[in-house]
Amino acid sequence: MIDVRNLYKNFGKVKVLKAVSVQIEKGEKVAIIGPSGSGKSTLLRCMNLLEEPTYGEVWINGRLITPPDPYLHREIIVSSKTFKRIYALRVSDVEQGYKTEAELTDDIIAEIKQRDYLRAHEGRTYKKLMKNVVRSYGENVNKVRRGIGMVFQHFNLFNNKTVLQNLTLAPTLLGLKSKEQANAYAMTMLRRIGLEDKAHVYPSTLSGGQKQRIAIVRALCMNPEYMLFDEPTSALDPEMVGEVLQLMKELADEGMTMVIVTHEMGFAREVATRVLFMDDGRIKEQGPPEKLFGDPQDPRLKEFLSKVL
Amino acid sequence: MIISATSADQNVFEMLWKDRGLFGNALLVTLAIAGVALLIGLLIGLVCASIKIAPKTNIFVKILDKIVGFYITVIRGTPTLLQLLIVANVILVVFKTMSTNIFVPMFAFGLNSGAYMAEIFRSGFNSVDKGQLEAGRSLGLSWFATTRKIIIPQAVKNVIPTIFNEVIILVKETSVVSYIMMVIGGNQVWDLLGIADKRGTSTGEYLAYIITAAIIYLVVVLLLTLVQKIIERRFSISDRR
Numbered sequence: 001m002i003d004v005r006n007l008y009k010n011f012g013k014v015k016v017l018k019a020v021s022v023q024i025e026k027g028e029k030v031a032i033i034g035p036s037g038s039g040k041s042t043l044l045r046c047m048n049l050l051e052e053p054t055y056g057e058v059w060i061n062g063r064l065i066t067p068p069d070p071y072l073h074r075e076i077i078v079s080s081k082t083f084k085r086i087y088a089l090r091v092s093d094v095e096q097g098y099k100t101e102a103e104l105t106d107d108i109i110a111e112i113k114q115r116d117y118l119r120a121h122e123g124r125t126y127k128k129l130m131k132n133v134v135r136s137y138g139e140n141v142n143k144v145r146r147g148i149g150m151v152f153q154h155f156n157l158f159n160n161k162t163v164l165q166n167l168t169l170a171p172t173l174l175g176l177k178s179k180e181q182a183n184a185y186a187m188t189m190l191r192r193i194g195l196e197d198k199a200h201v202y203p204s205t206l207s208g209g210q211k212q213r214i215a216i217v218r219a220l221c222m223n224p225e226y227m228l229f230d231e232p233t234s235a236l237d238p239e240m241v242g243e244v245l246q247l248m249k250e251l252a253d254e255g256m257t258m259v260i261v262t263h264e265m266g267f268a269r270e271v272a273t274r275v276l277f278m279d280d281g282r283i284k285e286q287g288p289p290e291k292l293f294g295d296p297q298d299p300r301l302k303e304f305l306s307k308v309l
Numbered sequence: 310m311i312i313s314a315t316s317a318d319q320n321v322f323e324m325l326w327k328d329r330g331l332f333g334n335a336l337l338v339t340l341a342i343a344g345v346a347l348l349i350g351l352l353i354g355l356v357c358a359s360i361k362i363a364p365k366t367n368i369f370v371k372i373l374d375k376i377v378g379f380y381i382t383v384i385r386g387t388p389t390l391l392q393l394l395i396v397a398n399v400i401l402v403v404f405k406t407m408s409t410n411i412f413v414p415m416f417a418f419g420l421n422s423g424a425y426m427a428e429i430f431r432s433g434f435n436s437v438d439k440g441q442l443e444a445g446r447s448l449g450l451s452w453f454a455t456t457r458k459i460i461i462p463q464a465v466k467n468v469i470p471t472i473f474n475e476v477i478i479l480v481k482e483t484s485v486v487s488y489i490m491m492v493i494g495g496n497q498v499w500d501l502l503g504i505a506d507k508r509g510t511s512t513g514e515y516l517a518y519i520i521t522a523a524i525i526y527l528v529v530v531l532l533l534t535l536v537q538k539i540i541e542r543r544f545s546i547s548d549r550r
Contacts, residue, residue: 050443146449156444160462160547169458170448202547215444222448 001025002047002226002259005072007056009042009281016042017053018281026225029258031268031289034278035304040261043278044228047259048148049141060148061225063139068130070122071113076129080122083108146174149219153231155211157203163190163214164199167221182221189217193247209240213247220251227251229260265308269293277301321517328508335504336525338491342414342500343480349419350479351472354426355461357381361427362434364452377427384424390485393417397489411498414486422479429471433464466544473537477530484526501525 002024009017016039024030032040045051046058049065058066070076077083086108099107112118158166167186171177177185190196193213203211212232219227229248233241245267252258252271262268268275268289275292277285277300285298293309296302325332357377365371384392396417437460445455487503499507501522509518 048447050447142446142449142451144449145447148447150444150447152440152444152447154438154440156438156440158441158444158459160459160466170445170450173454173458174449204548219448 001059001061003059004043004047005057005059006069007043007046007058008054009039009046009051010054016281017046020056020278020281020283022276022283022286024226024257024259026257027255029252029256029271029273030260030276031272031274032259032261032276032278033263033265033268033304034276034284038278039281040278041230044230044259044261047228048145048150050150059137060139060144062137063144064133064137065139065141065144068133068138070118070126070130073129073133074109076126076133077109077112077118078105079125079129080112080118081126082112082117082119082122084123086111086117146170146176146222147225149216149222149224149227151212151216151219151227151229151232153235155203155208155215155235157206157211157215157218159203162200162202163195163206166203166214167218170218171221176222186217186221189220190214193217207240208236209243212236212240212244216244216247216251226257226259229258229262231261231263233262233264263308265293265305277304279304321514324512324514325517325521328504331499331504331508332501332521332525335499335501336529338411338498339480339483339500340529342411342418342483342486343476345415346418346422346479346483347476349416350422350426350475353419353423354430357423357427358430358434359456361431381424381427384421385428389418389421389482390488392421393485393489396420411491413489414483414491418479418483421482422475425475426472429468429475430464432471433468434460436467437463469537469541469544473533477533480529480533481526 002022004020004022007017007020008015020039020043022030022043032043034040042051046053047060049058053066055069055071056066057064057069057072068076070080087104090104090108157163158169161169164183164186167189168177168179168182171182171185172179187196187199190199195210195214198206198210198214203214206214216227216232232248233244236244241264245264248258248260248267249271260268260272270289272289274286275289276283277292277296277298279298279300285292285296285301292301293305296305357380360370360373360377363370363374365374393414397413400413441459441463442452442455445459446452450458483500484502486500487506491498491500502519505518505522509515512518
C-alpha cells in the first residue's frame with residue numbers, strides 16, 4: 001500500500017500541496033486529474049521521493065521513506081522543548097486552569113502545528129523519539145524505489161545507452177539479475193511490444209511512442225509492485241498516444257497497481273478504479289470514475305470537466 | 310633581443326637545424342608539463358565538479374563545497390604566471406633553495422587548470438537533462454551510480470570541445486615556465502620558448518628562433534585539433550540516426 005499522510009510541499013513561498021492524504025491499495029488503478037499547477041505531478045513525485053515533501057510522511061508497504069514528520073506523532077510533539085515551555089506557561093496561568101490536561105495538550109499541539117513552532121533543537125528525548133521512528137519504520141529510499149516503476153512525460157531514456165542497455169542497466173547494476181537473465185527478460189519484454197529489432201539502437205533514433213513504450217518496459221524490467229505514470233502521453237504526437245495507452249491498459253488488465261497523472265479523460269474513465277480530482281494543492285473530490293465523471297459534486301470539478309470533456 | 314645580420318659563412322637554417330636536438334628536448338619538456346598538468350587538472354576538475362553538483366545533504370559535503378568554491382575563485386582570480394611564481398617561491402622559502410625542478414610547473418599548471426576544468430565539467434553536468442538523473446534514481450540506483458553510469462558519460466561528451474580548448478590554452482600557457490629555472494639532477498632544462506629565447510639571444514638570430522618555436526606550437530595545436538575531431542566522432546555514436 002502507498003500511504004500518503006498529510007503531505008505538504010512548498011517550493012519557496014509557493015504552496016503546491018496542502019494537507020494531501022491518500023491511500024492506494026494493491027491492485028488499484030488510480031487516475032489523478034486536475035488543471036495544470038494543481039499539484040498532481042508533485043504528489044506523484046512525492047510517492048517515490050523524487051520530490052521531498054515539506055511536511056507529511058509517505059509510507060510504502062508499511063515502511064517510512066520520508067523523514068518522520070513530528071506533527072504526525074503526538075508523543076513526539078509532547079516531548080519537545082517548545083511544548084514543555086508552552087505547557088508550563090499555560091499551567092501556571094490560572095485563567096487556563098479550568099481545562100483538563102488532555103484538552104490543554106490538544107490546544108498546544110494545534111497551536112504548535114499552526115505556527116510551525118518546532119525548531120531544530122527540541123531536546124534529547126525528542127531527538128531520540130524521532131530516531132526511534134526511523135529505526136523501527138524507516139527504509140532506504142533506493143531500496144523502496146526498486147519496487148516502484150516510474151514513467152515520465154519526457155521518457156527520460158538514457159541517451160548514452162542502447163535500448164537493451166536501458167532495460168538491463170538497473171537490474172544488473174543492483175545485482176538483482178545476472179547479465180544473461182536481464183538480457184533474456186529484456187528481449188522478452190521488447191518482443192512483447194514488438195520492438196525487438198530496436199534492441200541495439202540508441203534512443204535518439206526512436207519515435208516518441210516507441211520511446212515511451214520502452215520507458216514503460218524499462219520500469220517493468222525491475223518487476224515493480226507499483227507503477228507511477230507522470231502524464232505519459234502529454235509529450236506525444238496524437239497518432240502515438242494510442243499505442244502507449246494500449247500498453248498501459250494491458251498492464252492494468254494484468255493487475256498492476258497503477259497511479260496515473262493524466263489528461264486523457266477517456267482513458268481515466270475506462271481503466272481507473274478510482275479517480276482523484278486535484279485543484280489548488282488539495283484533493284477536492286475522489287471516487288469511482290462513473291461517479292466522478294457522471295455526477296461531479298465539487299464546483300471546480302464541474303467547471304474542469306465542462307472544459308475538457 | 311638583438312636581430313643581427315646573418316654571418317656570411319653560417320646560414321640561419323643551418324643554425325636552426327643544428328639545434329634540432331635542443332628543440333626536440335624542449336618540445337618534450339613542454340609536452341610533459343602540459344600532459345601531467347592536464348591529468349592533474351582533469352582529476353581535480355572532475356572531483357571538484359562532482360562536489361559542486363552533489364546534493365548538499367550533509368555538513369561534510371557542504372564544507373567540501375565551500376573549499377572547492379574558494380579554490381576556484383582564487384585560481385581564476387589570479388594570473389597564471391603569478392601562481393607559478395608563488396609555487397616556486399614557496400619552495401624557495403621552505404627548502405631554502407632556488408633550484409626548482411620540472412614537477413613545480415607540472416603541479417602549478419595542474420592546480421591552475423583544475424579550477425577551469427571544474428567549471429567546464431560543472432557546465433557539462435548541468436547540460437545533461439535533469440530527467441536522466443531522475444530516471445536513474447526512480448529505478449533505485451543511487452545518486453553516485455546514476456552519476457557515474459549516466460550523467461558523466463553524457464557530460465564528458467558535451468564538454469569535449471571546451472576541454473580541448475582548455476588543453477590548447479594549457480600547452481601554450483606552459484611557455485611562461487621560462488620565467489622560473491627548472492633543474493633536473495643538477496642540469497638546467499628548457500621548454501620550447503625558453504630554448505628559443507636562450508639560443509636566439511646567444512646566436513643573435515632571435516627572430517628566427519622564436520618564429521621556429523611559434524611554428525612548433527602551431528603544429529602541436531593542429532595535431533590536438535585533429536585528435537579532438539577523432540574523439541568527437543567516437544563519442545557521437547549515440548546521436549547517429
